[in-house]
Amino acid sequence: MMKGYRVAIIGATGLVGDRFIESLEELKFPVRELVLYASSLSRGAIRKFQGKDIIVRELTRAFDPVVDLALFSAGSKISLEYSPLFAGKGAWVIDNSSAFRRDEDKALVVPEINFETIRSSPSRIIANPNCSTIQLVMVLAALRSLAPLKRIVVSTYQSVTGAGREGLEALHDQRRGGTLQGPFEFPILDNLVPKIGKFDDPIYSEGEDGYTTEELKLIKETQKILEQPDLKVTATAVRVPVSVGHSESVNVEFEEAVELDRVHEVLRTYPGLVVREPNSPNFPTPLEARGRYEVFVGRIRRDYSRENCLNMWIVADNLVKGAAGNAVQIALKLVKVGLL
Amino acid sequence: MMKGYRVAIIGATGLVGDRFIESLEELKFPVRELVLYASSLSRGAIRKFQGKDIIVRELTRAFDPVVDLALFSAGSKISLEYSPLFAGKGAWVIDNSSAFRRDEDKALVVPEINFETIRSSPSRIIANPNCSTIQLVMVLAALRSLAPLKRIVVSTYQSVTGAGREGLEALHDQRRGGTLQGPFEFPILDNLVPKIGKFDDPIYSEGEDGYTTEELKLIKETQKILEQPDLKVTATAVRVPVSVGHSESVNVEFEEAVELDRVHEVLRTYPGLVVREPNSPNFPTPLEARGRYEVFVGRIRRDYSRENCLNMWIVADNLVKGAAGNAVQIALKLVKVGLL
Numbered sequence: 046m047m048k049g050y051r052v053a054i055i056g057a058t059g060l061v062g063d064r065f066i067e068s069l070e071e072l073k074f075p076v077r078e079l080v081l082y083a084s085s086l087s088r089g090a091i092r093k094f095q096g097k098d099i100i101v102r103e104l105t106r107a108f109d110p111v112v113d114l115a116l117f118s119a120g121s122k123i124s125l126e127y128s129p130l131f132a133g134k135g136a137w138v139i140d141n142s143s144a145f146r147r148d149e150d151k152a153l154v155v156p157e158i159n160f161e162t163i164r165s166s167p168s169r170i171i172a173n174p175n176c177s178t179i180q181l182v183m184v185l186a187a188l189r190s191l192a193p194l195k196r197i198v199v200s201t202y203q204s205v206t207g208a209g210r211e212g213l214e215a216l217h218d219q220r221r222g223g224t225l226q227g228p229f230e231f232p233i234l235d236n237l238v239p240k241i242g243k244f245d246d247p248i249y250s251e252g253e254d255g256y257t258t259e260e261l262k263l264i265k266e267t268q269k270i271l272e273q274p275d276l277k278v279t280a281t282a283v284r285v286p287v288s289v290g291h292s293e294s295v296n297v298e299f300e301e302a303v304e305l306d307r308v309h310e311v312l313r314t315y316p317g318l319v320v321r322e323p324n325s326p327n328f329p330t331p332l333e334a335r336g337r338y339e340v341f342v343g344r345i346r347r348d349y350s351r352e353n354c355l356n357m358w359i360v361a362d363n364l365v366k367g368a369a370g371n372a373v374q375i376a377l378k379l380v381k382v383g384l385l
Numbered sequence: 386m387m388k389g390y391r392v393a394i395i396g397a398t399g400l401v402g403d404r405f406i407e408s409l410e411e412l413k414f415p416v417r418e419l420v421l422y423a424s425s426l427s428r429g430a431i432r433k434f435q436g437k438d439i440i441v442r443e444l445t446r447a448f449d450p451v452v453d454l455a456l457f458s459a460g461s462k463i464s465l466e467y468s469p470l471f472a473g474k475g476a477w478v479i480d481n482s483s484a485f486r487r488d489e490d491k492a493l494v495v496p497e498i499n500f501e502t503i504r505s506s507p508s509r510i511i512a513n514p515n516c517s518t519i520q521l522v523m524v525l526a527a528l529r530s531l532a533p534l535k536r537i538v539v540s541t542y543q544s545v546t547g548a549g550r551e552g553l554e555a556l557h558d559q560r561r562g563g564t565l566q567g568p569f570e571f572p573i574l575d576n577l578v579p580k581i582g583k584f585d586d587p588i589y590s591e592g593e594d595g596y597t598t599e600e601l602k603l604i605k606e607t608q609k610i611l612e613q614p615d616l617k618v619t620a621t622a623v624r625v626p627v628s629v630g631h632s633e634s635v636n637v638e639f640e641e642a643v644e645l646d647r648v649h650e651v652l653r654t655y656p657g658l659v660v661r662e663p664n665s666p667n668f669p670t671p672l673e674a675r676g677r678y679e680v681f682v683g684r685i686r687r688d689y690s691r692e693n694c695l696n697m698w699i700v701a702d703n704l705v706k707g708a709a710g711n712a713v714q715i716a717l718k719l720v721k722v723g724l725l
Contacts, residue, residue: 196690200540200634202577202623220560235628236672237542239684239698244663255663255686277690281634281698283542286626288575294540294621294634323584323595332576344579346595350536350617358579358621 049077051112056119057081064369146172176367178266183340187315192299196277202292238284290331329360389417391452396459397421404709472509486512516707518606523680527655532639536617542632578624630671669700
């Protein structure tokens with residue numbers, strides 16, 4: 046039997062916070078004690094874990110940061126302030142915000158791909174990648190075993206839960222005839238919003254004018270995780286009126302020719318991927334991906350407009366593999382390899 | 386004053402049929418008499434035109450095909466059977482089905498782009514392009530004045546009205562908690578369906594395995610309208626839970642460098658386009674495009690992953706510019722140039 050660990054969740058009442066709790070249960074992470082933190086607004090809220098009620102505490106400087114594992118999803122500001130305190134007391138921190146993703150001394154981890162980068166990282170803070178990045182790199186990491194990747198063109202179809210509980214509430218309210226705008230600049234019911242994040246975000250932009258934060262994250266995190274800083278990636282990120290599940294239409298160009306049979310084979314055998322053979326009705330949808338830890342890929346076909354190119358359609362649950370599930374998978378692997 | 390014309394609408398009770406009537410009114414097409422045809426199921430239905438009730442007739446072989454203009458949107462089978470009868474009696478036929486679009490002797494017309502091809506066509510049957518094609522070629526036709534087009538990568542976000550009244554009813558029923566499937570293979574509420582039409586449709590496929598009818602239409606109709614049969618185009622077509630308005634994420638590669646200022650200028654000055662300058666919140670959405678005859682283009686930016694490439698976002702009302710509106714614009718131009 047593995048021993049149990051003391052785990053803290055910071056941002057416990059958000060959508061990802063809820064999912065952290067579910068993923069700890071579903072993946073049977075050995076928890077000895079679970080401490081839930083949130084802002085003062087959520088103090089006293091109750092969450093169930095393994096059949097027991099846990100009262101949510103307010104995160105303040107007076108907290109006790111001595112845990113073995115801290116899972117953060119409370120925004121970059123909270124991560125920047127509090128995660129070094131947990132890490133300083135010996136905890137492993139897995140942070141779902143974008144605060145540390147681009148830091149050279151922090152590992153940005155999808156466990157199927159680059160878990161080993163944790164060993165060479167000087168920090169005990171591990172960054173969890175952006176939701177839309179994780180599902181893309183899962184497929185790209187498998188594909189690059191066939192031939193070097195040359196260029197990726199991505200268009201995303203991202204659900205409202207990518208914008209947290211406020212995004213979900215806005216969609217639900219609008220469905221009931223309400224006008225709650227939530228985090229979106231335009232109605233999201235019966236509509237699409239081709240802007241996720243800010244335009245020309247100074248943290249990410251580096252002269253790539255006209256892109257949104259989400260698009261730049263997708264580009265730069267993909268390059269970092271695949272350890273190909275010069276990989277050519279371009280992206281258009283779009284919010285769609287779907288509750289859960291992000292989808293991506295992806296055009297992949299290789300440096301060399303690849304065989305479709307081999308494409309299916311490497312995707313089928315890659316851990317964490319579910320591959321759909323071509324044609325009806327065998328393609329993944331966000332409804333199907335709900336609650337799943339796998340990344341689904343289908344509609345794989347040659348792009349006849351250019352040599353060595355494929356089109357495909359990639360779907361995953363943005364709260365599970367795109368966020369909390371990936372983080373708990375990292376934690377489990379830390380246990381498995383003896384780092385935790 | 387222009388004289389008035391006898392106009393027939395075939396498929397008068399469908400969504401595009403309704404839109405034909407509205408567009409004849411909105412664009413002030415000079416109608417002397419309007420005859421509405423539909424299947425036996427709709428016989429006796431009533432539609433208002435210019436304040437008067439018109440009773441829908443059943444289209445049978447006993448009908449009187451003597452009109453000046455026949456607007457068809459009743460599916461390919463009806464178009465193949467009946468449009469030659471109307472044309473044979475001297476009518477101009479504008480057909481919204483895919484029956485004639487690939488015929489070499491039929492013009493496939495977006496009036497801003499290639500109206501003149503009607504003059505060289507031996508047929509009085511004019512094909513109206515597919516909805517997703519029209520909004521794409523409007524932008525491409527403007528852009529190619531800057532530099533030759535090399536390759537286009539399109540991902541679509543297509544509304545349920547592209548699947549007709551049944552598509553709309555399915556979405557509405559599902560929003561009310563119902564399970565009406567309509568024309569979709571999976572639920573469309575809270576979901577995406579990356580399949581529009583059939584896989585490997587023998588009419589369109591020509592060995593391009595794995596594509597849907599809609600994707601192949603988009604590719605081949607674009608090539609025909611732009612008169613560039615070798616233009617490289619690849620497409621992924623996706624149904625989204627939006628009532629009205631199709632959107633497209635488009636990557637355009639040119640043969641040569643283009644200046645962004647010039648891109649904006651040629652788009653701004655092209656008839657029928659509304660161009661949005663970059664950045665917040667200046668991007669088009671399907672809600673905004675509803676009921677409009679223009680094609681909206683925004684999020685225009687350099688693609689830093691490859692030389693001479695741009696990304697952009699194109700939106701139009703699929704029932705107006707994508708169908709009925711384009712057809713009535715063609716009819717008006719027939720009048721204007723004296724062909725009708």
